[in-house]
Amino acid sequence: MKKVDIVILGGGPAGIAAAIWCKRLGINHLLLEEREELGGQLKQIKNIVMDYPGLNNMVGKDLERQFLTHLDELNCHYDTRITLGDINADSQTLTYLKDDSTNLIHYQFLIVATGASPRRLGIPGESEMLQRNEIYSASVDAYRFEGKHVAVVGGGDRALEGALLLSDHGVNVTLIHRSERFRARMELMEPALQRENITVLTNHRVKEIMGVDRVSSIRIEDEQGGSNNVDVSAVLVRIGVQPNSDFLKHIVELDAEGHIVTDSFGVSSRSSICAIGDVCTKPFYSSISTSTGQAMTLVKHLSTYLH
Amino acid sequence: MKKVDIVILGGGPAGIAAAIWCKRLGINHLLLEEREELGGQLKQIKNIVMDYPGLNNMVGKDLERQFLTHLDELNCHYDTRITLGDINADSQTLTYLKDDSTNLIHYQFLIVATGASPRRLGIPGESEMLQRNEIYSASVDAYRFEGKHVAVVGGGDRALEGALLLSDHGVNVTLIHRSERFRARMELMEPALQRENITVLTNHRVKEIMGVDRVSSIRIEDEQGGSNNVDVSAVLVRIGVQPNSDFLKHIVELDAEGHIVTDSFGVSSRSSICAIGDVCTKPFYSSISTSTGQAMTLVKHLSTYLH
Numbered sequence: 001m002k003k004v005d006i007v008i009l010g011g012g013p014a015g016i017a018a019a020i021w022c023k024r025l026g027i028n029h030l031l032l033e034e035r036e037e038l039g040g041q042l043k044q045i046k047n048i049v050m051d052y053p054g055l056n057n058m059v060g061k062d063l064e065r066q067f068l069t070h071l072d073e074l075n076c077h078y079d080t081r082i083t084l085g086d087i088n089a090d091s092q093t094l095t096y097l098k099d100d101s102t103n104l105i106h107y108q109f110l111i112v113a114t115g116a117s118p119r120r121l122g123i124p125g126e127s128e129m130l131q132r133n134e135i136y137s138a139s140v141d142a143y144r145f146e147g148k149h150v151a152v153v154g155g156g157d158r159a160l161e162g163a164l165l166l167s168d169h170g171v172n173v174t175l176i177h178r179s180e181r182f183r184a185r186m187e188l189m190e191p192a193l194q195r196e197n198i199t200v201l202t203n204h205r206v207k208e209i210m211g212v213d214r215v216s217s218i219r220i221e222d223e224q225g226g227s228n229n230v231d232v233s234a235v236l237v238r239i240g241v242q243p244n245s246d247f248l249k250h251i252v253e254l255d256a257e258g259h260i261v262t263d264s265f266g267v268s269s270r271s272s273i274c275a276i277g278d279v280c281t282k283p284f285y286s287s288i289s290t291s292t293g294q295a296m297t298l299v300k301h302l303s304t305y306l307h
Numbered sequence: 308m309k310k311v312d313i314v315i316l317g318g319g320p321a322g323i324a325a326a327i328w329c330k331r332l333g334i335n336h337l338l339l340e341e342r343e344e345l346g347g348q349l350k351q352i353k354n355i356v357m358d359y360p361g362l363n364n365m366v367g368k369d370l371e372r373q374f375l376t377h378l379d380e381l382n383c384h385y386d387t388r389i390t391l392g393d394i395n396a397d398s399q400t401l402t403y404l405k406d407d408s409t410n411l412i413h414y415q416f417l418i419v420a421t422g423a424s425p426r427r428l429g430i431p432g433e434s435e436m437l438q439r440n441e442i443y444s445a446s447v448d449a450y451r452f453e454g455k456h457v458a459v460v461g462g463g464d465r466a467l468e469g470a471l472l473l474s475d476h477g478v479n480v481t482l483i484h485r486s487e488r489f490r491a492r493m494e495l496m497e498p499a500l501q502r503e504n505i506t507v508l509t510n511h512r513v514k515e516i517m518g519v520d521r522v523s524s525i526r527i528e529d530e531q532g533g534s535n536n537v538d539v540s541a542v543l544v545r546i547g548v549q550p551n552s553d554f555l556k557h558i559v560e561l562d563a564e565g566h567i568v569t570d571s572f573g574v575s576s577r578s579s580i581c582a583i584g585d586v587c588t589k590p591f592y593s594s595i596s597t598s599t600g601q602a603m604t605l606v607k608h609l610s611t612y613l614h
Binding site: 013016017020021023024050051052053054055056057063066067069070073074185264265284285287289290291292293294295296297300301304 | 320323324327328330331357358359360361362363364370373374376377380381492571572591592594596597598599600601602603604607608611
């Protein structure tokens with residue numbers, strides 16, 4: 001059995017920063033990522049990131065390259081394309097599969113940095129749409145839909161921002177929200193309600209996404225169960241994110257939305273398991289800076305127990 | 308009277324990050340710095356910074372350039388070489404002097420990012436030494452003192468790290484600590500006690516730094532008041548840092564060491580005054596990442612009140 005002081009799960013900005021800090025403090029560590037490559041949510045950021053101080057005017061991929069170069073220059077330890085097996089929190093061990101062989105590791109501390117994923121509608125046609133890669137960024141892809149009709153689903157800032165960006169580019173938007181109360185900021189709500197090319201439908205749910213080779217229409221339903229079809233060229237689902245914490249459900253305390261409950265250092269209800277980044281940040285705000293800051297605070301904190 | 312939504316005091320990494328986030332969220336802001344230039348503690352970092360994810364292998368000045376370029380590219384608002392006047396927390400106004408003219412500003416929120424300064428011994432000869440710019444970094448300047456004698460004052464990690472680095476380069480070190488208990492980590496203490504070229508003096512205080520054009524000796528005193536002189540070529544004072552919060556002493560709550568007491572968003576005991584970075588981070592850890600993360604969390608939090 002291999003012994004590692006700190007095992008980090010998840011190779012997004014938070015996990016990468018944790019590995020960098022382990023190296024900085026001389027801590028034996030291993031970062032594990034299930035996907036082909038490290039980078040996490042950075043891969044999905046298609047617009048310019050202007051809010052990570054010191055690295056302006058970069059899209060997610062540029063930032064990802066900077067982070068990975070840093071990790072490699074420091075010779076941090078990581079492994080990708082792994083499949084996580086069991087976590088035994090009592091014995092502080094975990095298993096993972098890599099290239100058909102099972103690895104058993106004993107950890108002093110486990111840092112969970114598995115992030116969050118976009119929440120799905122869970123309706124017929126959605127997974128087909130995603131498999132066809134019909135996943136759009138309002139800021140980058142708006143031009144594709146000029147003069148066309150696009151559905152935006154959700155009632156928060158991201159949904160409203162998306163609707164406004166599309167509208168700016170001459171797209172006809174139907175904004176569909178299941179409630180009549182919006183969580184979005186007022187300065188987004190006001191213009192959205194005034195735009196001629198944005199139709200707001202409250203108390204409506206999308207029940208199905210239709211289309212053969214690509215999205216062609218959606219079926220929506222009102223509160224009374226009345227149903228009708230709307231022709232659209234794309235559906236942007238903006239109903240929030242979901243912490244990737246299912247695998248810890250019976251191991252540490254989670255809040256109602258699935259965030260790992262941590263103290264101000266990042267330690268969960270079980271002292272050998274910690275969490276940083278979007279899997280736990282509630283009630284704070286999500287950003288690359290906050291994730292890397294949390295990583296530093298936590299690793300420095302854990303280092304006082306390791307030496 | 309000028310009205311500004313968020314006034315930021317202090318142009319180090321925390322203050323710069325706060326200005327960037329204000330711009331990002333469209334908040335009317337002004338960053339004020341008393342010194343000639345922005346950059347704060349980045350200016351003093353002479354060794355390679357390996358722990359700000361995405362920007363590896365840079366000294367403080369390189370990082371400073373990256374941060375300032377970012378600030379300028381976003382057209383953030385700032386003013387340097389100012390002298391802060393009064394803060395009237397009830398009317399939420401402050402004055403500052405710039406080029407002989409007094410400016411009066413009304414703020415919605417004041418973000419204090421004035422950082423911390425190295426704690427001084429407060430003994431004769433110390434300010435003369437600092438004025439002669441005899442301020443050394445153990446990692447960068449050790450080679451200057453090979454075969455010579457240097458005093459390191461303090462009992463924490465930074466003092467021990469300094470003593471070990473100098474010792475590595477063949478410098479004869481006298482480590483002087485006023486107590487017999489060290490706060491430093493064990494992996495620093497153990498080698499320090501074993502090195503032949505490190506002499507550890509506990510229960511001793513430095514009472515005076517002597518020398519005409521440069522440091523030549525120090526006078527130390529033991530617990531019984533016995534005094535003697537030690538010839539040294541330099542004195543490295545490593546007795547911690549002091550939050551730059553004196554100007555807020557009777558305005559917001561400070562802890563025993565002078566840190567501004569804040570909630571988890573960064574808001575002080577007075578809701579219109581907030582603090583980020585080394586002026587408040589206790590009991591957390593200080594780093595560039597944590598400062599920028601705090602800036603983001605706080606500005607995003609304040610933005611919900613501004614709109």
